[in-house]
Amino acid sequence: MRFSKMLIPTIKEAPSDAMLPSHIYLLRAGFIQSVGSGLYNFLPLGKKSLDRVRQVVKDELDRAGCLEVDLAFVTPAELWRESGRFEKYGKELLRFKDRKDNEFVLGPTHEEMMVNLVRQSVKSYKQLPLHLYQIKTKFRDEIRPRFGLMRGREFLMEDGYSFHKDEADMKREFANMEVTYSKIFERLGLDFRVVEADSGAIGGSGSKEFMVLADSGEDTIVVCDNCEYGANIEAAVRKPKEAPQYNKDEELEMSEGEFHTPNVKTIQELSEFFHINPHHLIKAVAKKALYDESKEKIAIFFIRGNDELEETKACNSVGANELIDISEDELEKAGLVAGFIGFENLPEAVIYRIDSELKGETNLIMGANRKDYHCIGVSIPSKEELFADLVAVQEGDICTKCGGKLHYTKGIEVGHIFQLGTRYSKPLGATFLDENGKSQPFVMGTYGIGVSRLLAAIIEQHHDDKGCIWTKESSPFDIEIIVSNISKDAEREAGEELYNTLSSKGFNVLLDDRKERFGFKMKDFELIGIPLAIVIGKKLADKKVELIKRESLEREDIDLDNIVSKIEEIF
């Protein structure tokens, strides 16, 4: 491809709203163009990179035995009602009506559609297992799109769905996909980590996320510095916190009862008031839990004074769609006193959970549900259904697997794999006949890769202060030939000849044949970030050309006669 015939609108100054390197460089190098909040056009270069990334994804999936399909983008709302997600999914789901007033949604994910496809065509265990996928534009009406391709409203995604006769086979495919996805991200040259994750709105149990490590990542992940353990903060676990050590004569012993604690509301104040480590205090976090059909309940979560609530865990523990903050007024109306909430004598309508790490504890202090009073000598009740893991793992906590220290890092979620089970097949009545002629719901897995987000993730991890540095399998071109001065016949002809030779050998070559100055073309090369460039310039007089590696920007003079074999050697 000739640069002079391409549309590559590189710009010196990026729009001021672009913050992340990936956003800035993809715009400046002419890969994408912004059209509205979270909406982007892919220009020729961007389209090439996107296609190449897509090809890597497709290649590995096909090799792993998956079958590509292409589902209708517009989904009848009826299917979403059947699965119960029409309500649950929330405002990210774009809903609309056609001319006949029938309701539709713009698919943000396609579990329902895929189950529908399979329930119509698969009837026997003999047809299983089956893994269908598509690579298709999705639309999610994000509340707040940002960071360019990182969180757009419209984006390209690979979504795969597997169907199995039993749990064991589904788990086999789950493991198969963990390996396959890892291969994909390795081929794309990404530094990533597979972590334990929360299943979110998709539902199901056991899910793993593929996180590209980058400071600009939106997810906090907990990793062990000693072993392979990694988890999204939403799903991370730790070894229960040890109680502080005391001398024998200092051992905690309190009588039971209420204690006057005027105006002592926060954990810190309480800790100072009783001269006691927050480890022995119970913190109550009040939230409003939202359910289907706009039902809501007040939910209180009890955790140790020195812990923080992990909202996703809390939300899951009460089976809510969402947790939102609650005002003091609302608490008061419900008969609760902010700062003095405890789990004894709670109003009927209030639901509550206690963090599992408090199980069996005694000699604690918590609110008495009465202004200016706390209960002391509190013991945790032993009702199993009240307990749940509620706390956010903190830096320095201890790994459950190896005893090492846990710490935080940031990641960009580029893939997510779920063990779904029968979450969708049951409500949608998708069944097959097993070996005994009995009707069974499909056991499912679901898998996704954010393809357009991958472009952003690659640049987040591979850039410098000059621009993009594409990895081999994501670059829009393999090689760029820069003709230093196009008006010099010798240079131009050498460039053309090299371009033809390399192209005929199957390389994807960009020939910068523009009538521009050398420096201008170099800046564009550095900004665009094709991994290799060959400069044809003044050293041509000595029958030499220059080979530049974009990553290191190191240059090497090569005999013109040897350049083709040199290139072949590198690839």
Next chain:
RNA sequence: CGGAGUGUAGCGCAGUCUGGUAGCGCACCUGCUUUGGGAGCAGGGGGUCGAAGGUUCGAGUCCUUUCACUCCGACCA
């Protein structure tokens, strides 16, 4: 949805307080010169000043309404 901010040429911005000919840099077009690190000179094109309404002899500027976008938060395969 809460808080903050911005809309003036393709991009980056000034002009708005104090109403009076629509500006600058980059980009673009033409010509000449230049050609190893975003060239120089000369000439040129391009804007319903986000939109609607109002005040005024006169509005980019003042008033009202509205829309869009961005940032922080909440939210988020």
